[in-house]
Every structure is written in C-alpha cells, then in structure tokens.
Amino acid sequence: MKSIFLSMLLAASLFAAAPAPPAQANIPEGEPVRGIRCDQMEGTAYHIHAHLTVNDHGKPVDIPDDVGRPLFTPCFYWLHTHTPDGIIHVESPVVRTFTLGQFFAIWDEPLSRTRAASAKLRKGEKMTVWLDGRRYGGNPSAIAIAQHTDVVIDVGPPAPKPTPFTQWNGL
Numbered sequence: 710m711k712s713i714f715l716s717m718l719l720a721a722s723l724f725a726a727a728p729a730p731p732a733q734a735n736i737p738e739g740e741p742v743r744g745i746r747c748d749q750m751e752g753t754a755y756h757i758h759a760h761l762t763v764n765d766h767g768k769p770v771d772i773p774d775d776v777g778r779p780l781f782t783p784c785f786y787w788l789h790t791h792t793p794d795g796i797i798h799v800e801s802p803v804v805r806t807f808t809l810g811q812f813f814a815i816w817d818e819p820l821s822r823t824r825a826a827s828a829k830l831r832k833g834e835k836m837t838v839w840l841d842g843r844r845y846g847g848n849p850s851a852i853a854i855a856q857h858t859d860v861v862i863d864v865g866p867p868a869p870k871p872t873p874f875t876q877w878n879g880l
Contacts, residue, residue: 810850
C-alpha cells in the first residue's frame with residue numbers, strides 16, 4: 710500500500726513539474742467554437758476534405774497536425790486535421806456549409822484580409838487568395854469548404870498562380 714502511495718505521489722510530482730506544452734492561450738479545449746461542437750467520435754453524416762496552404766512572403770506556414778483535436782479533451786471538432794499536410798477533414802454529424810473562418814477559429818489563429826495565422830502583411834503589400842486555382846477577392850473567412858476545395862493564401866509577395874493540389878490519396 711505504501712509503495713502504491715509513493716508511486717502515485719512521484720507520478721503526481723513529475724506531472725506537476727513537467728513544463729506545460731507550448732500552446733496559445735485560447736486554444737479550444739472542447740467547448741463549441743462558432744457553432745461547431747467537439748464530439749467524442751468523428752461525425753459520419755457529412756465527410757469531405759479540403760486543402761489549405763498559407764505562404765508568408767514565399768515561405769510556407771505550418772498547418773499542424775491535430776488542429777481541432779484538443780490535447781486534454783478526448784474529442785474531435787467537426788473541422789480538424791490529422792497530419793501536417795494542410796488537409797482539412799470535415800467530419801460532421803450534420804450536413805451544412807462550413808467556412809475557412811471556422812477552421813481558423815478552431816485552430817485559434819487569425820484570418821482576415823491582412824493576416825493568415827502567423828503571416829502578416831507589411832506596409833504597402835497585399836494578400837492574394839487563390840480558390841481552386843483562381844484569384845478570390847472576397848473575405849477569406851467566408852470561403853465555403855467543399856469537397857476538394859483548394860485554398861492558397863499568399864501573404865505578401867510573391868504570389869504566383871499555385872499548382873493545383875492533387876495529393877488526395879483517395880480522400
């Protein structure tokens with residue numbers, strides 16, 4: 710009994726002494742975000758995939774794995790990632806339209822006409838958004854996510870026409 714108590718005490722002290730994982734202050738931990746719940750299982754009524762690339766002055770911005778899969782809460786937001794390849798999984802219990810702005814809110818990153826995640830415009834620059842290979846002039850937050858939607862956001866120059874994303878691998 711004493712050894713079990715000591716083991717538990719040691720484990721608790723190790724956990725308490727461990728540094729907190731690097732995280733942003735407002736990362737969702739299971740509460741609804743802009744009308745999207747975090748459920749214990751991935752939804753099956755609506756299952757599609759889209760792709761997102763963000764470039765900061767020509768350099769790619771990482772879109773991490775496990776966006777929408779909280780570290781300490783066992784659930785999946787209806788919009789999430791599994792791998793760091795920019796593929797957004799929409800796995801929802803309801804069929805409805807989801808937007809890029811909702812994905813960024815779950816990611817806890819900003820998205821506007823001047824900023825996308827950590828990429829910010831400098832004075833005199835512009836942001837170019839490509840939607841399925843064509844320039845998109847609207848608010849990037851309003852982009853509807855549909856099956857195989859391909860979004861490229863170039864913050865600052867250069868902003869060459871992107872090569873279409875084709876690595877769906879059966880998704």
